[in-house]
Every structure is written in C-alpha cells, then in structure tokens.
Amino acid sequence: MSADQTHIAFLRAVNVGGRKVEMARLREVLAGLGLGSVRTYIASGNAFFTSAETDRTALVERIEHALADSFGFAIPTILRTVPELEAELAASPFVGREPAEDERFSMVFTSGSLAGGEFPMRSAKGDWEILGASERTAYVIWRRLNGRPGANPNPVIEKTFGVYATGRFFHTAEKILAASRKA
Template sequence: MTRTFTYALLLRGINVGGHRKVPMAELRTVLSELGLGDVRTHLQSGNAAFTSDADDEAALTRDIERAIAGHFGFSVGCIVRDGAYLNAVRDNCPFPAAELEGKQLHVTYFSEPVGPERFTSVEPAAFLPEEFRLGDRALYLYAPDGLGRSALGQALSRPSLFKGIVATTRNWNTVVKLAELTSEETDV
C-alpha cells in the first residue's frame, strides 16, 4: 500500500510589482514535470497544492527550488508543508480568528523553527493594539487595520530577523484555504 500525502507549496516574493514573474500555469507545469500529482494553484501570489508519495518536505523543497530556478532563471525561496501541519497552524491560532476579517490576521511561515530570541529587537508594547505570537515554524500577526498599514508588520519584515531562513506571509483567508486544499491524505 502506497501512502499519498497532500502538500502546499508557498513561494516567497514572486509576482510583486511586475518582478520575478511566475505564471501559475507555468508553475503547475514545472511541478507536474517533477512527477507531483493533482497540482493546483491558488491566487497569483505563489500558492500551490499537490500530492506526492514522498514524505520528506525538505527534499521536496530542494527539488522544487531547483526546478523553478532552472525553468524561470531565478531563485525563489520555497516552503513545503503537509496538510496536518497547515491544519494545526489554522487550529492553533492564538487570536480569535472567527471574529476577525481575513485582512486582520496573517501567518508568516518559516522554513525552520524560530525562537523568540530573533525578535528581541521588537518591543511588542510599542505596537499595541497590534500583536504577534510565535507558533510551530510560524508567526501569527494580528493587525486590526490590515498588513498594509501595520507598523508591527513592517518591523517584523526586516530581513535581519530572518537571516538564513525562508519566511513568507499569508493572510488568514489564504491560511484557511491552504489547510482546506491539503486536508486529504489517501492510502492507495
């Protein structure tokens, strides 16, 4: 019996301001050519779901990053996470997600675990009512006026905080959609 896992792929920093263009149809082709199954994309900002019998997220990430660089001619930081993880991120939100608009809540996904020591330069009280909390390879950000107006969001997006890792942010609506797209695992 072969187990098939459903994953989400999150690409960092593509299709922003006309730079680093990755058309979703081409991304689907690249992923399919790697032998990944049931490839789907969500929005134009670098979200995909696929199935694979591989259970090694790090190896899948390396393979996908190489394929994207080979096809598009530039490197893109990628994060691959399975459905169980994405559902846990959604379910373990420390903020009242059901009471908030999708634009008020964001999750930054990290390629590896991140401890609180990375954020000692950010003084949480200076940004209230905005808040952030760390989760498992994720940071939850509550920004009542949206990310575009968030001073805390700006402070948390400094490259120096994420040196050596891939970090990419999604709004709550996308967090929920990625969990839905990756909910099914099957035994064949």
C-alpha cells in the same frame, strides 16, 4: 517511500516587484517533477500537490532548483502538509476573533524553527506585532497607521531566526486549507 500525501507549497515573493510566476507554468514545472494532482490557488504563489517523498529538505531543494531553472530567479518554497496547516490554524490566537477595522491577522510561514523567540515581538512603530508562534509559523497582527498599511515583519523574522518567511492573511490561509482538500 510512503503513501502519497498532499502538500501545500507557499512560494515567497512571487508576482511582486517584477518576479512574475504564471500559475499555469508553475503547475507544469511541479508536474514535471513527478508530483501528482498539481493545482494552484490564487496568483500569490500557493500550490497543492501529492507526493510520497518523506524527505522534506530534498523535496524543497528539487522544487526550488526546478523553479529557478524555469523562471530565472530563486523562489524560496515553504512546504506544509494538510495536517500541519490544520494544526497551525487551530493553534492560532485568531480563531474566533474578528480583527478591528485597522487590523489584519496574518500567518507567516517559515522554512525553519522559530524556537527560542521571545514573543510578543513588536515593531518600533507599532504597525505589526508577532503575538506568538508555533514551531514554524508566526502569528502576526498588522495595524494600519494613519490609514496606511504597516511595514512587513517578514524581513525581521528572516533575520532573527535565519529562515525564509512568507505571509498569508489568516482568512486566506483558511481558504488555502479548504482548497487543498478539493480534488
């Protein structure tokens, strides 16, 4: 094992549709796995912790198993290290751009590779567009149509690439990165 590294866990589909995950309990579960400096950020399923574990797959499996045992349903977990999230934010086509009034910039974090994807990829209605992707993160513009938010592109990403996906607005991802650096 190497030195402890800060990880960011993005939990998929929590606190929506009856899938309640209390952040205090989430912190307890993660700390119970021996992960250090466990913290959470807002109630949409973002957690920070330190670990010397170098096998990401094994770490994700341990976390997902413990979460399923504790909460009673599967919670796909997508991990990034702080340097990985920094690189994904820096690679974003949204850096230095302001969204139009009817747009929202989003980053969709995935559990596996998005290699081979043909971008841009657009919905038939034009309510979302995947501008491009880094290795494991898609960069999405959501558009409001007739004043309503568009459909969620995550199911399309999951089906196309055979991965789990969870999104965060770009400005939220920037805040998550900043919060991950606080002790």
